[in-house]
Amino acid sequence: MSSRVNATAASILGLLTRKPMSGWELHAAFESSIGQFWSITRSQIYREIRTLAAGGLIEVGATGPRERRVCTITSPGCETFRSWIAAMPGDELIRFPLLLTTFFGDVVPRESLRDACTEHRDRHAERLAAYEGQLAVVAAEAPFAALTLEFGIAYERTVLAWFGGLPWMAPG
């Protein structure tokens, strides 16, 4: 019968198919895997937990230390996830404020432009390094997760190359 859920809830179900987790752990699991391309805040997770529990798609365990409650997926939950994940995914949604800065670049002080690009270039370089450091292990242990990681690496390289081509960024 498989209830209808939104994408956020469905992705939570997906993680819970692997093992029971608390809200905090779910958040950490997103952050350390697909979080960069599937952004979710902690509050959203807690909200969806309530909804999923109300719909019987997960079960919330007893309260542990610091109000910790572990969520376990139920079989209707599994069923719902399976049918959701097999459906055609929607288009990606991107909001990239730095591109507004460059798009409106003609009215941005030159220094702000350079600062913004330098700062963001550095952040992307850090992410790229982090991704590259994980690749070997992830590829060995979780081939499907490695695809996301490969996407991340390709994406970060592209962004860095783009920064490098900006006229106000020093070459080299």
Place this chain on the structure above:
Amino acid sequence: MSSRVNATAASILGLLTRKPMSGWELHAAFESSIGQFWSITRSQIYREIRTLAAGGLIEVGATGPRERRVCTITSPGCETFRSWIAAMPGDELIRFPLLLTTFFGDVVPRESLRDACTEHRDRHAERLAAYEGQLAVVAAEAPFAALTLEFGIAYERTVLAWFGGLPWMAPG
């Protein structure tokens, strides 16, 4: 004095610094320029128009055919935009449902996986072609907008290359 506005409102102000537009035209202007990397829905535009008008940052003209009302930026509006655009931009936010499909690929029917990737690859190929077709004109007429376009082209190429490397996608 420059009021505080959110990023959506600020980007609307940005477009209005160039010329007065109705809500519909603003939407079209986003779509045909930075829309892919700065997603905004029409309804948001109308809401922000109300807020911006209430704050005196824009002025809404008389009603034309089909309730059309042209918005004109005021000098406080310009001031607000200038100070907003000079500030450090936030990180990009991405929600890419297809990456969930691959991330959870081990429980996705092989056919769904192939269908989803094929469909999305085609969409990206179309976008790339469209971008490439625009580049010459945009580069000549609007160098800063061309940077966004170059980003778009690099991004689409990266996505397409990633699709090409997926084990279940036919090579060539």
Place this chain on the structure above:
DNA sequence: ACCGACATGTAATTCGTTACATGATTGC
């Protein structure tokens, strides 16, 4: 036995999406 960092969750607010309504134009 205190302080700081980590872990956990909720509530209020803002933002974004979907569904709707309707008025002009255009093409037949």
Place this chain on the structure above:
DNA sequence: GCAATCATGTAACGAATTACATGTCGGT
């Protein structure tokens, strides 16, 4: 002069962010 499409906007709903509150552990 009707149907289809384009242009315009609103309202209701659902999703996401921010700000908050609090509890627990680990070190000193």
